Amino acid sequence: MRSGQIHDTDDPVRVLHLTDPHLFGHTAGVLRGIVTHASLSSVIEHYRAGGWRAHVAVLTGDVIQDDAKAAYAECRKLFAQLELPIYCVPGNHDIRSLMREALAEPPFHYCASTVSGNWLIVGIDSCAEGRASGYVTDDEQSRLSAVIAASQAQHVMVCLHHPPISMGSAWLDAVGLDNGEEFLARLRSTGKVRLAVFGHVHQPYDELHDGVHIICTPSTCRQFMQGSDEFAVDDHPPAYRRISLHADGRVQTELVWVQHD
Ligand SMILES: [Fe+2]
Incomplete structure (x- = not known):
């Protein structure tokens, strides 16, 4: 596990949250009617063109769609443009x-942690081999506890792929975090998350x-319909989220939708 210091002033720590780009090994790959490489490019371009600047980016999984090592190479190329x-x-x-190998070197940090001012940011692996639902293992929960115990930071942000809560959507809840309640209780017990x-x-x-605060950001490609008990997509555009972590523990966020043809 890697650890680093990204920011050391009293200003809020600014975090860019991107998720679920579903890239292919070839740039023309289409998922449910969207060229995922192009939609991620639009999101990155929107961030770069705006005035808001992050100290760090977090990417919460489903980086690739087609099981191709080359898709991670595309990820490296696109995310390098963030300069974060x-x-x-x-x-x-x-x-x-493949992901651990392809995204283990800077600017990427795989399932790692970093301290910034009064905040500790920790990446958690919530995946379970061979199934879509998730599970945070005892080992991973112990690692989180140890990282928190070893840090002077008073506030903690945890990043994972699966929702630790019900989404009120039968098909999504069936592929959620199987031990979400237990994991959330563990987070609360730290008194710092x-x-x-x-x-x-x-x-x-x-x-x-x-x-x-429990927060999800829509995908950088196609979105799913909220509240639907069966699989359904909707026509919301790609998105990213701006998150400000204040030194006193307050959290502010802004969801940004990116128009994309
Ligand atoms: Fe996804």
């Missing part, structure tokens, strides 16, 4: 052995659960 350290975790569509961000469900979510 990128803390990434795998999703159920990732091949962990203020924020958990996830992907996987390709739709926005932003709720406070017993003092912990």
